[in-house]
Amino acid sequence: MADPMSVPTYQATCVSGEEAECGEQSEAAFSVAEREQWIEDHFLRTRHARYLHTVSDYRVVLPGEWP
Template identity: 35%
Template sequence: MGKTTRYRFRSYHVTTATDPLALPTFEALCVTGEEQDCAAASGELHTPEELTRWIAGHCAQTGHQSYEQTTRTIVRAEPGAWQ
């Protein structure tokens, strides 16, 4: 008979909290296009309202309606214990 090997995995518990000193960033990329995406980018903005204004302006100029939105925040890890 063959030998059975068992593995026990532990998990490391970490909680994260948004860093209150870091501003979030918002960015949009126009992905409208059939053969190729437009690829116009808003650059990093600091409020959702700024991002909405950029999208509205680009849409008004081009008629493009599809965008990829990215939101970035800085978080701090607070390590817990192995379990």
């Protein structure tokens, strides 16, 4: 189950590029809107249009509750 004491974070990595991926990454954001703003800003600067979205959170496993 999700750890109720944690907050998920959202990140984007630019994977656009002809010969190699750009690789620039956003900071870990606490909302999808912050991540999307970074993507928009990066796109406007670079015209790169392909991104990997990552969501990170913490999980808690309690004895007897793992499938």
